Amino acid sequence: DKIIFLPIIGSTNDFLKENFDKFPSGTVVVAEVQTKGRGRNNRTWVSPEGGLWFSILFKPKKKVKPTFFTKAACVAINKALNQIGVENKIKWPNDIYVKAKKLCGILTETIFEGQHPKVIICGIGINVNNQIPEELSDKAVSLSQITGRPHDLKKLLKLLLTKINYIVKKYSTKPEALTRVWKERLMQKEGDEIRFLLDGKFVNGKILEIEDEFIVVEVDGKSLKLFSLDVIVT
Numbered sequence: 203d204k205i206i207f208l209p210i211i212g213s214t215n216d217f218l219k220e221n222f223d224k225f226p227s228g229t230v231v232v233a234e235v236q237t238k239g240r241g242r243n244n245r246t247w248v249s250p251e252g253g254l255w256f257s258i259l260f261k262p263k264k265k266v267k268p269t270f271f272t273k274a275a276c277v278a279i280n281k282a283l284n285q286i287g288v289e290n291k292i293k294w295p296n297d298i299y300v301k302a303k304k305l306c307g308i309l310t311e312t313i314f315e316g317q318h319p320k321v322i323i324c325g326i327g328i329n330v331n332n333q334i335p336e337e338l339s340d341k342a343v344s345l346s347q348i349t350g351r352p353h354d355l356k357k358l359l360k361l362l363l364t365k366i367n368y369i370v371k372k373y374s375t376k377p378e379a380l381t382r383v384w385k386e387r388l389m390q391k392e393g394d395e396i397r398f399l400l401d402g403k404f405v406n407g408k409i410l411e412i413e414d415e416f417i418v419v420e421v422d423g424k425s426l427k428l429f430s431l432d433v434i435v436t
């Protein structure tokens with residue numbers, strides 16, 4: 203598949219959103235620096251030189267849920283990192299954590315044609331050799347901090363793309379099986395007691411159900427549907 207290297211861009215996701223018509227499914231865009239890197243929930247994603255910032259364009263021919271690609275990327279990155287000796291977990295819904303810190307985030311965006319996802323852009327950000335800003339140092343970590351050495355970005359990208367393509371192909375006819383694999387590799391399990399922030403207050407609850415886009419938690423005998431658990435404390 204085609205890989206486009208850009209020295210600097212606002213956001214690789216935005217680049218593909220604006221230019222998807224010019225490229226075939228499977229095209230990958232990598233940027234050395236993003237000046238307007240975006241995270242989930244309208245957050246900014248700090249993207250200086252040294253990190254791996256890329257987006258993959260998918261134009262699915264048959265019906266598929268966009269979250270299929272997010273889970274495929276999650277599972278693939280989880281496996282690839284294990285392979286290079288970096289123990290990591292998937293934090294619901296699609297972050298990669300090492301111990302208690304975030305190493306990688308995924309932002310999947312979809313352009314619908316009616317009910318059908320016409321274009322799916324899966325944006326992946328991994329802190330590799332980049333400096334973690336002081337104010338994020340208790341929440342985020344880089345691969346070089348974990349392993350004590352710098353990593354070859356092109357080599358890492360190749361490993362990840364090989365794994366992502368493999369997982370996408372393997373599970374495209376059985377997405378439920380991918381959901382099972384993703385669930386097995388999640389930090390949080392159904393039945394776990396968790397402590398999380400809700401409207402500014404810490405609340406204890408129990409996870410009843412884990413889905414792609416929401417989680418059901420029991421708090422004081424009532425079940426709550428939560429669409430984001432960014433401040434989960436386990």
Ligand code: BTN
Binds near residue numbers: 242255
């Ligand atoms: C998150 O954890 O909130 C998701 C972060 C996703 C960051 C990547 S970097 C490449 C791509 N381009 C963007 O602007 N965002 C994604």
